[in-house]
Amino acid sequence: MEKVKSEVWFDDGDGDEDEDGYDAIVVGSGYGGSVAACRMSVAGIKVCLVEKGRRWESKDFPTDSLKIMSAVRIENRNLGISFGPKDALFQVYEQDDSLAAVACGLGGGSLVNAGVMLPTPIRARRNPKWPKEWERDWEICEASASTTLRIQSVPTKFPNAKVMGEMVGEEFEESCPGPVNLSVNFDIEEQPSSSVKSQGMGNCLGCGNCLTGCPYNAKNSTDKTYLVSAIQAGCTVKTECQVHYIVENLDYTCQKEKRSGRKRRRWLVYFNEIDYVTADFVILSAGVFGTAGILFQSQLRGLKLSERLGSGFSCNGNTVAYLAGSPAPLNAYGLDKNTFSKTPFEERPGPSISSSYTSSLGFTIQSAVLPIAYPYLLFKGITTYGWPPGFWFLHGVIDKLKHMLGPRASNAMILNAMGFDESDGKITFEKDANTICFRPPHDRLLPRKLEAFQKLTKKLGGILFMSRYRSTSVHLLGGCNASPDPSCGVCNPKGQVFDGKSQSSVYQGLYVCDASLVPCCIGINPCLTITTLAEHVSRHLVKDILMHKAKEGTISMDKFVDQRPGSITSMKLDSSLKSMVVFKETMRGYVRGMPCTAYLKLQMNSKTSKNLDGKSSLLGVSHPLLRGKVGGYVVFRALEVDKLHVIDGEVDLCEVDERTPYTQYMHYRLLLAASSGSRYLLEGKKVMNPYLFALYAWRETTTMHVTLKKVVMDNSKEEVVSLKGKLSISIVELLKCLRSLEGNLRGRFICLLVQTFFRTYVSQVPRGSQKDFHQSNFCQNPYPSSNLHRIQTDDGFIISCRQWKSNEKLCRVGGEKKLNPVLLLNGYATESYWLPTEPNDLVRTLLDEGHETWLLQPRLHPSNSSNNFTIEDIGRFDIPAVINMIRNLHGPLVKVHVVAHCVGGLAIHIAIMGGYVSLRPV
16 A cells, blocks of 8 residues: 555654553552652652542632532432533442442542541551551651641631530540641641642631532642642643553563563553553552452453452441531531621631540541532432421421521531441442442441430430431442452552462552552541551552662663653543544454454554554555554353453554555454453454455455464463454444444545545555565565575576575484485476465475475576476476485485475476486485
């Protein structure tokens, strides 16, 4: 095909870095991922942090009910429905009688939580499941976390804290002697760090809207603490980019990367079915549901994990209630900007949580302020039920009307209870729906918590709205529990993921660093515990990476001398459709007589290995819109029960082959991964020949000849699997394929594809150029050096014969007996034995067996001058001359094997039966 003069490639602006890969990729930016990114970046490691959500500024947080509805995504497993943007700030999961809520954005849960920072209780640290290794440096890591998060105590008692202190009485013991510590700035002038002011941090103004994101930039969330340091040290941050799964980069894939000029890395981190980035270390910190989901999907692609994945799930004994209509001056509604300026600081709601009380029964209750943006009716009858029984729902409607009409709404507040549940919940993965499901743990203290809520209601007055769900949690823990061996957990205490090969072996470079590691319930706000744990894991992580870099010889001292700051980039992959064409293709058929279906997603105009392959540029390549990457999966139940997922696929809809210039090929190359850990290579070609006036055009363009081979790793004793068959696309599936076309260049893509068909079947113009053709471009296994002998026959004609000497080492393998030479005689018109452009031929086969090989080029060969001769002259003069030369070199007793084709066979018969050659040496 003609070489393309101009190519339009999608460039995300960071392509070079992504192609080279990173030392480490951190998935998630909450209390776990931000710590890991910070500590690695400061140590001079090349880090990329990937966050599913967007970057939130203080002005972006919702300030009313309408805005917050657009910032919420709800996934109702009971009804099987989901609505709201996938990267919404609030992610709510409802399943059976349970509700779980998490945050999504650069900063994770620290963006919208209350920022309560309490030390890990002794009861949790004495739990038998708590790893002893964590205790060695726990206090040091906790101090480091407290300093970085700039924890401060609440400077004054706000109204709801005063009321709670007066009304609680003897029911509870105060959990700490002083005020609650928060990661909130109350007086910025006292902060010694200049980075605080440089980030535009403000003071807490006590508006009470912490749970929807601080509108005054006063919260020390991880994006303003750890991530600031990480970016200053060179960390690259990519937002709005979700990681779906990771795949181990085995030797087979690495060889492909070497061919394309990429640096070898351990792991492939996938953003979708097609796009990925490479790294030596992957740190999963996507939250309990996010991390478990990535590991479950990776497991379907061959990652061997502990059977305990998803087990040990805890909701931290969390449940909530809402107290409304109390005559007490709770003042626990968030303030808007208009009301806020008219209210003295001491009379404002204050931070969301400023009081905490722990019962001797083993649970903690905290009062919280309801942000102004929260829809009140959700807490007054829609997701709750009232106590005492009566017209509690009508109360919620009346109270909402009062609030809308202007009069101050009755005093109300949120009650948040935490305690020690059994940590026996379960996270599972639905393969068909591709979603996470969860079952909360048993909570024996739940009746006691509800009873405590009711006692408080009696003292404070009003109506108590209790959750309809058995578990309502914002503090999720576990699922990838840390333990000494894989029989009890998924990771070791350092955060390394077990590979299942032995009781202690782990995947090199794969870590978990978030709340998923916590093997038991904490019983209080777990933010400081998670951050402390991340500090502990990061210490071992940095040592591991630096040792790996030293071993590989890739440590650069320039990194420490001249550090360049990193960046924050929004990576909406959908924007690539401007220069790409994406469509789906479904093909069905039989492979070795067994049913097989391929569900493929093709992304054209994507860079493939051909673009970096110098050999392809010599041959000429098809238009970029006709080349691309392939994702999807193959269903082949006879071979693997689960789906065979495409982890590396390429397609060329108009492949160039200089040997058959009139034929068009659609070449598919798919590397498949199975949940069993096996990998397969599927090579498919649609072959379009310009014969019989395109009579078979439909069949040729819709039928793919496939070969499925099992990829056998080095030193493996597995049996090689090689199956052949055909897959085809029906007219219905073809129409679906056309309908699925996406991208601004889809019209151009169709025109180019039709043009290739026209050139193949109608105009029949050959592709490529003979000037660019050279046999060295195709010789994957070049011949050994050969000698060309000029021989004069008895009639005075000069002929030639090419000699390939045998490999002496191969000759000695079978013993001391030397193999006899072989003489090859071609037919009349073509070369039958020496085929340099083919992957194999008879000459290479004989040489591999250890035979010395001779190829006669008689007087009819094109290299010899034209003359008048007969076939009898070849048998009478040419063959005796070359046999005599072989005997002169090897001695008169040597035996010569003769392999002849067509006219060559007739010539050897003439030589023997005519008496020109003796039977003894042949």
